[in-house]
Amino acid sequence: MKLSFFGAAGTVTGSRYLLENDGVRVLIDCGLFQGLKNLRLRNWAPFPAPPKHISCVVLTHAHLDHSGYLPALVRDGFKGPVYCSDATRDLCEILLPDSAHLLEQDAEYANRRGFSKHKPALPLYNATDAERALKRLSPLHFDRRRTFPEGFSLRLHRAGHIPGAAIVEIDWSGRKIIFSGDLGRYDDPTMMDPSAIMEAHYLVMESTYGDRTHERRDAEEALASIVNRTAARGGTVIIPAFAVGRAQTLLFHLERLKSSRRLVDVPIYLNSPMAIDATETLCRRADDQRLTREEWRRACSVARYVESVDESKAINEDDAPKVIISASGMATGGRVLHHLKKFAPDPRNTILFAGFQAAGTRGAALVGGAQSVKIHGEYVPVRAEVDNLSMLSAHADANELMRWLGNFRRPPRMTFLTHGEPTASDTLRLRIQDELGWRCHVPEMMETSILE
Incomplete structure (x- = not known):
């Protein structure tokens, strides 16, 4: 079994993880790269795995850095289902068409005002691509395991963060892999606490605030x-x-x-x-x-x-x-x-x-x-x-991330820290190793790990 990091490695954006086993490819998140120009340019590169060979996509939540590349993936040949929570489906129905509209609008504005280096400026994808992507969404209920003919099972747990946000649990060939998605805050006035996860063979966890805590001002x-x-x-x-x-x-x-x-x-x-x-x-x-x-x-x-x-x-x-x-x-x-x-x-x-x-x-x-x-x-x-x-912030800070890890009964074989700037991820890596004694790794962009 292989796990490849096609995004959110060394950065907080572009979440894309490809899990492969026996010719089946499951893509967890399909996000846009945002921020620095060298990151945004990655949106225009061919997807690292041929979209038509990806079996399915699983979304942790609807934010565009986790879902916003879906229209391009579908346009380029992906034909499988996209699994997500009900609320994520509802929000994607808002976010993806709006993203396409803004991309088209920005391209039109750039052409009209003449400030783009590209002649003409083009949108990354359009409204038709977004509508086609929405037709692939297939909602799942929280806390209910679903088994697929390809040999894996999938379960969504609540992550807090925003409505519909999920922690993704995949059981496949005797391995349990957990993808935290974006973990929410504890005791948030509007959102639920992130669900406690007790065990995993492999853990992929966000580290956005891995090197800091939120200020305590009211x-x-x-x-x-x-x-x-x-x-x-x-x-x-x-x-x-x-x-x-x-x-x-x-x-x-x-x-x-x-x-x-x-x-x-x-x-x-x-x-x-x-x-x-x-x-x-x-x-x-x-x-x-x-x-x-x-x-x-x-x-x-x-x-x-x-x-x-x-x-x-x-x-x-x-x-x-x-x-x-x-x-x-x-x-x-x-x-x-x-x-x-x-x-x-x-x-x-x-x-x-x-x-x-x-x-x-x-x-x-x-x-x-x-x-x-x-x-x-x-x-x-x-x-x-x-x-x-x-x-x-809707993201757990460093102490809240450590609190969430405290629910595990035993260490995963490996914890991969993603979705963080390099300093944040490495600071959290050292803290997890020192305080919990776990094996911990910060993957690089395009890195592939073998899950034994």
Whole structure:
């Protein structure tokens, strides 16, 4: 049996793991590379295994760095099923068409404005590719084992993180392989704790926050302080937020602040069609979360939904204090870029991030103190206040990852650490070896391991 790391090796993006046994190939996650240009270019390279020879795909969750390459895989010949949870299926029905739309829109904008080096600029995939990919989705229930004619069985466990996120368990030829996906936080106000896993022969675990812990500031107090301070000087708060998970968490906290009168009375806008659709989906899937449907409805009602481009332009021209939540969470694309162009140059405003910013993204540059950022081919000065509420991250931090590992009754034969920057992964590797005495390895991109 072979396990190949086609993504999320030495980086937090592009999750793709190929498990092969007796001619059967199972791809766990099929994500987009995001961030640094050299990573994004990998999206354009031929897939390392011929798509038509891949038997099936299993998704841990719907975020694009785990699911966003599916339309290209299907376009290039993949014809098998894509297994995932029910909520992941629902969210992919939002995320994949939206991703295709943004790719097409960005290509059209680049061609119209003439700032692309490619003539013409083309999208990585289009809406038709996304729709074809959606037809391959096959939902599975959590905690129910399913056996396949190819000789393996599959079971999904809840991972927390976002609705539908799964820890994938594969039993095959006497080996149990666990893929953690993205593990969520313990005691999160909206999401369930990640499920405890007791045993595995091999473990593939994320290490996004492997070298750090989340700050202990109270999230609501910090959020209220920033919004109130910005509004007092006549400014606007721009919050780049992931459309699935983070945007809804922010709405939850903002509603609590509003209802308890701890927040100044300013309008709150949710300006992301994808986030709006995802919010409605999350409200329907309260069984996957801690909050009831009514609690989610109340949280979602705190914001005014911005549906059209004209409405988006209108709030950009409004100089009154306000809060705008808009995708993407690392400021890599979407409507938030137009807000940044408008509001970043004014010191009265605040750009507020809410979690991890991958290397090479505008978000990382802004959090790192960049004096200007390039948007749509031009440099925009940054004079606004910039902050990051990292405690709102949906990823387990280093201590929470170690807590999750503490559920294992015995060490796996090998633990592979992926989905982390090199320093984060190696720091966690040393900690696991020193504190638990486990064998631990950080694979490189395109590395293949034999699972004996």
